[in-house]
Amino acid sequence: MTLPRIALDAMGGDHGVRVMIEGAALARRRHDRFKFLLVGDEERIKNALDNHPNLRGASEILHAPEAVSGDEKPTQALRRARKTSMGLAIDAVKKGNAGAAVSAGNTGALMAMAKLSLRTMPGIDRPALAALLPTLGETDMVMLDLGANTDCDARNLVQFAIMGAAYSRIATGLAEPRVRLLNIGTEEIKGTDSLRDAADKLRKADERLALTFGGFIEADKINRGDVDVVVTDGFSGNIALKAVEGAARFVTDLLRNAFQSSLRSKVGFLVSRPATELLKHHLDPNNHNGAVFLGLNGIVVKSHGSANAKGVANAVAVTARLLEEDLIDRISADLARGTETPAAGRAK
Template identity: 70%
Template structure:
């Protein structure tokens, strides 16, 4: 029931995902009448779906504390299905704060994880996208949180990009070792000396997010959310500016026709629907957040992310990697310790 359009786009996206993953089955939570009407347009999806009526819906304006009390909402029932083992993953385009709060309360964090993090794939100029986290779940983080995010992000990158040792960097205000807050420097000190399934390569700055020199970028949720929104705004600014430039004169329109293939490639690369599907990492279950403005292709990509994480058993991978962290946080003379 979430997203800017709601049922119609969510059903179209699920149907598109069903064509990509013909083994998937769906349980659809929400207004039964609306969902069944939308399913009539997608026989392939209807044949692989069960519909569970939800008495209420979490609104975009609902505070997380109020949303949690809506026990019979479509969002709450979807997460409860994951907890009960009736579903492998939950995908929602609804209220992000409410989704995180409900998922954290119902599924709990995994052993060794203090806080779950919101991770997403962002486009780069490199051979693959970059996993960036946290993107808003935790506004303030200590060194321990950042190290845990690095481990979880690396596990995700190994699945998404088929890498053995993803390159991990901490986002900072400079690349020099003395730059940044105490929490960032402490996290870097731990990651430099740790034996983890990743290649820690120090710091990166905000203008290098899309450069392709990292597979995972780690930061606190406040910085990550600002960086994400700035990148999205810049992408819209560039595309709107080019549109204006190419329609300003007859000569410009001719130039547009000549450069149309390149413009199509640029539009494809910057289209957020091609990278849709943020993941709450660190929970005892898979929960994927679709952007509210996603179209059917974007929703399908969010479902694809959920399916891939289930196929590769992301929860088991993170649990195994977290075992490497236990000795890192044990008190030791001369070893950098996370901020308390």
């Protein structure tokens, strides 16, 4: 299958052009159908491509004289959108010169530019940032919103559930992903009015959409493997995500310190190394890199700013899969099957 080319913001991320190009080259080696529009400083991109002839032959360079800084306010970045690598990458999607855009740059600026340029899909009030997180189950879970919207009403949360379920079906292959709302308790009386209202709408929805609504879930249960889509507002979602990532780093560092504490511990590390390597792989954010802005008239994927080449390659792979599986068409179809308020679900 020939994929539309992917516009890559080569100037985004903590490590700059070199790692972004290395990541694209790695993705290209894994899947030779990938083609790229590399956006950024032309001279620096050409220099980086010298080490990656496999990528050079599958890429076109679009020069951008400026880049968005990590601490730049979205309003400031918007004014420079037509000159920056991030803005031009998104514009390429809008104009049909690329099928999707990937950036490891400033999240707020990326959201603002993408929303202004691509607009939201019919039936969607606000886009949401969704990512895959590891679980103890057989598949990863989708969590949204992770920071695009700090304050959400019930209608927003129901729309997030629809979009998250569509993404989950692509990412996991599940026919009816299990959807729950993040809350401070599982009882129906718990939570804000918006949460309870959203839950009521999802419980009462008809069975025309492929998802299973299971009520509320608490933050300490989201990685157990009992849920496929966790829905929340961007404020709570971002805090929960950072807490999960922090806990993962804490466990990794704790094990490292424990195994270095004595000679006996070092011997124990050698014996248990296969298990610890598996744990390290499972907790490495680079292996789950690539968050997507759902609800836009175009695919925009956010890579971790600190991602290494493997992480960038995984973000590209996520992008390609969303293109292959027609994510936007799937969400549109689910919304069309909805009722007066876009909602769906089957309580089981």
